[in-house]
Amino acid sequence: MTSYVPPKRPIPVPDDLTRGFWEAAGRGVLAVQHCDDCNFYTHPPRTLCGGCGSPAVAWKDVSGKGKIYSWAVMRMQSVQGFEQSVPYCTLLVELDEQPKLLLAGYLPGEGEGLSIGAPVEVFFEDIEGSDLKLPNFRLVK
Secondary structure, three states, rough: OOOOOOOOOOOOOOOOOOHHHHHHHHHHOEEEEOOOOOEEEOOOOOOOOOOOOOOEEEEEEEOOEEEEEEEEEEEEOOOOHHHHHHOEEEEEEOOOOOOOOOEEEEOOOOOOOOOOOOOEEEEEOOOOOOEEEEEEEOOOO
8 A cells, every 4th residue: 555645736826716715715714606696606716607697796605515426536647746646536516505516626545435425524725835725625424
């Protein structure tokens, strides 16, 4: 068995569209764009609401709780920065706030204990080489 090597993640560059997400993560809070007109959450962020097309979108804190919508084990060294971290799992998490409100996550290993619908919660990791924090998900025990 090999020992786990953390990935060398690329450093995000917050811009006008994503700054609210990264600022909230820095406070240890998960925030997602929310439409004041139709009450729809949109992720990834856009300039217009993904539900009704309104420009009335703003960042809103969410619970950070959800369930595994899908997952896959990555065994090939094909993703830059993650070459030495295989095997690892990529997750799609459906947040409790809205059906099909999906965010991505990552877990080391072969997926032991993972199943579709398993409850997860957000936590925040430091991104090496920056002051940013990255939201990720872990199983709720």
